[in-house]
Amino acid sequence: MDPDARCLRVAIVQGELLNPGGRVDALTVLEEEIWGAIQLPADDYPDDVAEPLLDQVAEQAEEFARHGYRLVLIGDRAGLTEALARHGVPEPPSIDPAGEDELRAFLAEVG
Amino acid sequence: MPGVAFVAHCLLNQNSKTEGGARCPGVYSPLVEEIRARGWRLEQMPCPELAFTGLNRFWAVKEQLDTAAYRRHCRRLAAAVAGAVAVHVARGDDVIIVGIEGSPSMGVHVTSSDPHLRGRPTWTDDASELSPGSGIFMEELVERERLAALMEGG
Numbered sequence: 001m002d003p004d005a006r007c008l009r010v011a012i013v014q015g016e017l018l019n020p021g022g023r024v025d026a027l028t029v030l031e032e033e034i035w036g037a038i039q040l041p042a043d044d045y046p047d048d049v050a051e052p053l054l055d056q057v058a059e060q061a062e063e064f065a066r067h068g069y070r071l072v073l074i075g076d077r078a079g080l081t082e083a084l085a086r087h088g089v090p091e092p093p094s095i096d097p098a099g100e101d102e103l104r105a106f107l108a109e110v111g
Numbered sequence: 112m113p114g115v116a117f118v119a120h121c122l123l124n125q126n127s128k129t130e131g132g133a134r135c136p137g138v139y140s141p142l143v144e145e146i147r148a149r150g151w152r153l154e155q156m157p158c159p160e161l162a163f164t165g166l167n168r169f170w171a172v173k174e175q176l177d178t179a180a181y182r183r184h185c186r187r188l189a190a191a192v193a194g195a196v197a198v199h200v201a202r203g204d205d206v207i208i209v210g211i212e213g214s215p216s217m218g219v220h221v222t223s224s225d226p227h228l229r230g231r232p233t234w235t236d237d238a239s240e241l242s243p244g245s246g247i248f249m250e251e252l253v254e255r256e257r258l259a260a261l262m263e264g265g
Contacts, residue, residue: 006126007136018123019152027123027138027147036124036137039155041195049198052191056157060120060127067166069126 009035009111010064012057012092014075015042024097026074033107040077050079058083065089072110074103113150114205117192118143119217120158122209127158129170142209151207154195157188159216159248169232172225172240173215177247185216189252196258210249218246 017026018039030037038060041053054077061084065071073080073094084091093110097103122143125133146153160168160176163184199206210219224242245253252258 004130005133005136006128006130008126009137010124010126015154018155020147020150027143027153031138031140034136036126037155038120038124039153042154045195045198049191049194052187053157053195056162056188056191059162060157063161063166064126 007034007036008068009070010038010061010072011035011107012038012040012061012071012073012080014077015040017075024100024103026097026103029100029103029107033104033111035072035107035111040075040080043077047079050077051083054079054083055086058087058089061092062087062089065092070111072107114152114207115154115199116146116151116207116209117154117156117196118146118209119211119214120155120161121211121217123153123155124158127161127166129168132170146209152204154199156192156217156248159185159188162188171215172223172228173242173244173247174224174226175228176215181247182251185248185251189248189255189258192252193255193258208249208252210246213241214246216246216248218244219249220245222246 011030013026016022017024018037038057040057041050061071071092073092075096095103095106121127122139125135125137125139163181196206211217212219212221213223215223221241222244223240225240
């Protein structure tokens, strides 16, 4: 079997921060700091579209949390707190970064 | 004008792979960077295997996952993804789906198949399980009535 390359660190990330035009280029920072990402549904999705996607995010976060992976939240999304609570996932350390340097420092501190 | 790329979960999070299956620690940069460099917006699809068989799962071929319960699970996820695709199609965005060739769930044109694999897990490096066809999630996604109608209309 190949050696296990997984970094065991997962960031739940506001959708817009992983795409061009976001106030922070979170994807580049996550690549540099070696974290995986779970993307939250876009802020402008209607509730009936976002809710099942949020449910999936919480279900997957629960699996990572249960196995001791480091979880953090970057940015936010309406409905996430409730979805995490439904799946029994404690709210992870979070940041709403104003820039890449602030995000880098946060990840270094929690990681 | 670039549109929206719905990508397999593991392209942004290799932690979702089976032990020994990750190609890198976190984000699988080569493909993600290519998509971003072309100006496409990223939307991550859920990993069907992660939520169903968990982080400690073994590697598997399509026949091992293809149960009624797993199909129901994939249909639930496909419905969620199809809803998001519909939002973008309604806006006039181009949409592409980026799966993982060779995956029993996320393969688009190539999946993995071996009807004889069973029992105690064994896997050799020269296993020839790659087969033409789609993975289970991809089959359920394209079967979604709403998505099928959108693609025909597009």
